[in-house]
Amino acid sequence: MEEQDKLKILKELLLTEEKEYADSIAKKVEELSKIVHQKQELSHKVDPIIDDKLEEFVAEIPKTLGPTITQALKEEIKNSQDAVVEALFPIIGKMIKKYIAHEMKLLSENINRKTRQAFSFKNWFKRTKARARGISDGDLAITDYAKPRLIQMFVIEKDSGLLITDYSPLSDNTVDKDMIAGMLTAIKSFVEDAFQGGNQNLETIEYELYTIHVQNFYSYYIAAVISGAYNMMFKEVLEDQIIDFAQHHISKRDIENSELFTKKLKKHFEDEIV
Amino acid sequence: MKLSKKVVLLGHFGVGKTSLFRRFVDNEFSEDYKVTLGVQIKKKVIEMPDGRELSMIIWDTEGHADIEDTRKSYLLGSNAFIYVFDLTRIDTYKNINQDLAYLAKNHPKVKIKVIGNKLDLVNEKETLKIFKEQDIAFDCLTSAKTNKNVQDFFLDLAKEITV
Numbered sequence: 001m002e003e004q005d006k007l008k009i010l011k012e013l014l015l016t017e018e019k020e021y022a023d024s025i026a027k028k029v030e031e032l033s034k035i036v037h038q039k040q041e042l043s044h045k046v047d048p049i050i051d052d053k054l055e056e057f058v059a060e061i062p063k064t065l066g067p068t069i070t071q072a073l074k075e076e077i078k079n080s081q082d083a084v085v086e087a088l089f090p091i092i093g094k095m096i097k098k099y100i101a102h103e104m105k106l107l108s109e110n111i112n113r114k115t116r117q118a119f120s121f122k123n124w125f126k127r128t129k130a131r132a133r134g135i136s137d138g139d140l141a142i143t144d145y146a147k148p149r150l151i152q153m154f155v156i157e158k159d160s161g162l163l164i165t166d167y168s169p170l171s172d173n174t175v176d177k178d179m180i181a182g183m184l185t186a187i188k189s190f191v192e193d194a195f196q197g198g199n200q201n202l203e204t205i206e207y208e209l210y211t212i213h214v215q216n217f218y219s220y221y222i223a224a225v226i227s228g229a230y231n232m233m234f235k236e237v238l239e240d241q242i243i244d245f246a247q248h249h250i251s252k253r254d255i256e257n258s259e260l261f262t263k264k265l266k267k268h269f270e271d272e273i274v
Numbered sequence: 275m276k277l278s279k280k281v282v283l284l285g286h287f288g289v290g291k292t293s294l295f296r297r298f299v300d301n302e303f304s305e306d307y308k309v310t311l312g313v314q315i316k317k318k319v320i321e322m323p324d325g326r327e328l329s330m331i332i333w334d335t336e337g338h339a340d341i342e343d344t345r346k347s348y349l350l351g352s353n354a355f356i357y358v359f360d361l362t363r364i365d366t367y368k369n370i371n372q373d374l375a376y377l378a379k380n381h382p383k384v385k386i387k388v389i390g391n392k393l394d395l396v397n398e399k400e401t402l403k404i405f406k407e408q409d410i411a412f413d414c415l416t417s418a419k420t421n422k423n424v425q426d427f428f429l430d431l432a433k434e435i436t437v
Contacts, residue, residue, distance in 0.1 A: 160280045160351025161315075162331060178278065182315035182331050189347035190312060258276045 106227070109170060148228040150238075151210065153269055154181055155261065158220050161185025165258045167265040184223055188214065204230075215242045220255065222246070241269070278329040279435050280351055284344060284377075285358035286366040287337025290391040293418035294358065295334040298428045303419055310336045313348055320432045328432050339365075341373040353435045354385040361390045361401055361415065370410055385435060389427065393417040 035041045077084055152168040154177065163181035188202045201221075205212040211230035215222045222242050226234070245268045254261040283291040292310050296302045299316045313335050320328045333352075338344050349355070355377055359367040370388070377386055390401070394417040405412065416423045 157351060160353075161333075162278045162280055162351070176317060178317045178329055178331055179315055182280075182317075182333065186313045186315065186333070186348065189345065189350075193345055193347050 105170070148211075148226050148230050148234040150224055150269060151227050152225040153265060154184070154223045154225075155265065156181045156185060156221055156223060158185075158216070158218075161189075164220060164255055165261040165265055167262060167269060169270060181223075184212070184214075188221075213238055215239060217246055245269075276329070277326055277436065278331060279353040279432075280331050280333065281354045281356060281431065281435070282333045282335060282349055282352045283356050283358060284335060284341065285337060286339055286360070286363075289337065289358045289360040289363075289366050290418050291337065291356075291358050292334050294356075294389070294391060294416065294424060295332055297418040297421055297424050299332065301421075303421075310334055312336055313345075318428070320429065322432065322436060326436070328436055330428070330432060341369075341376055349381060349384075352381065352384050354387060354431055355381070356387050356389055356431070358389045358391050359412075361392050361396045367410060385431075387414070387427075387431060388412040390415045391418060393422055394420050 035045060150169060152166060152170070154166045155164040156162070157164055161182045161184070163178050166177050166181075184205075187205065191202045192200065201214070201216045203214055205214070209227055211226045213224040213226055213230070213235065215224075224238060224242070226238075245265075249264050249268060250261070254264060283295060285291055287309060288307065292308075292314070293303060295314075295316060296304070299318045313333050316332050316334070318330045318332065320330055322328055333348060335344060335348055357370070357374065357377070359370060367390070374386060374388070377384070388411065390405070390412050393401075393415045398415065401415070414423050414427045416427060418424060
């Protein structure tokens with residue numbers, strides 16, 4: 001045996017453990033290099049960590065960035081008041097225009113109605129009665145103006161939200177009644193579902209000067225839009241009138257024939273409710 | 275005589291329900307994505323071949339990953355459901371058969387239509403092949419962006435629900 005072979009054997013005897021250790025390190029390095037260099041492998045390992053961090057970051061946004069963003073927005077609005085006004089002006093302008101047009105229409109219809117009523121026997125009797133009680137014509141007019149009035153009435157299929165018929169004593173209506181019927185039903189369904197009230201129903205919706213009175217029946221509901229002071233007395237009378245109408249004037253045939261139904265609805269509700 | 279029908283758009287969020295809805299009703303499309311909260315309702319009056327006018331009241335509901343999370347009251351009284359999925363996102367159609375079975379079981383009288391949307395982002399031939407292989411049935415492939423097949427789909431649906 002030569003000197004070199006002996007040395008080799010000696011090496012093998014003495015360094016076996018170290019060699020195994022070195023091999024295992026080399027293997028691990030190779031695996032790591034594979035993970036790092038192969039996108040999919042790396043993504044498999046790193047994605048969950050990034051997802052966790054992102055989730056944490058998103059959850060922390062209101063705390064960390066929220067106050068800064070709010071402050072920045074406040075300052076921006078404060079410093080750019082003209083720009084804000086410029087941006088909002090067309091919208092506000094349109095709203096005001098629409099509101100004034102609507103109020104003018106109501107006023108005009110009110111004046112027409114009052115003119116008609118002013119010379120009626122009923123009105124003369126009412127004024128005489130009020131004077132006898134010490135109520136001035138002015139007070140009587142104010143009370144009259146705040147009186148609740150039916151603006152529009154919708155009969156809507158309960159489940160689908162499809163409009164069966166509607167009636168409005170106002171001459172001209174620009175609103176899309178089908179969409180109103182749908183949205184009212186969606187709001188009603190949402191409220192009734194969200195509060196899990198079992199068989200409880202939404203009864204009124206209020207907005208600005210109007211109240212929507214909602215009365216439920218088995219397969220349909222009636223929504224009455226009221227202007228003026230919607231009080232308990234008016235509510236009771238209206239409820240009674242609607243129940244009376246539903247009991248005596250609505251049949252299955254009416255629900256299927258909207259023209260006939262509209263005529264009946266008009267006949268029943270064209271007079272003032274209270 | 276007044277003829278109104280209720281149609282409800284269903285499906286995952288971001289599949290393009292609102293885009294289809296706006297494309298059909300207003301012939302508009304926007305790249306801006308705004309999540310629908312709750313529901314929005316629009317009406318389209320369609321003149322039918324027999325001369326009648328149909329008011330199609332379309333309910334565009336908010337998206338849900340699970341069809342059972344859709345507010346049940348929004349589905350009541352419907353004449354048709356349009357189940358929309360996104361051709362580019364497998365998660366929007368991987369449970370389609372279960373979702374359709376759920377709808378059919380709970381609303382047996384309602385017509386159900388399936389739309390694969392965002393056709394402009396995929397290769398139509400390849401897509402058809404993949405769906406055939408995966409046994410996914412649909413009624414129409416549309417693009418709300420380019421208006422491809424949108425009008426025809428809704429007009430055909432109008433005819434079907436007024437028969």
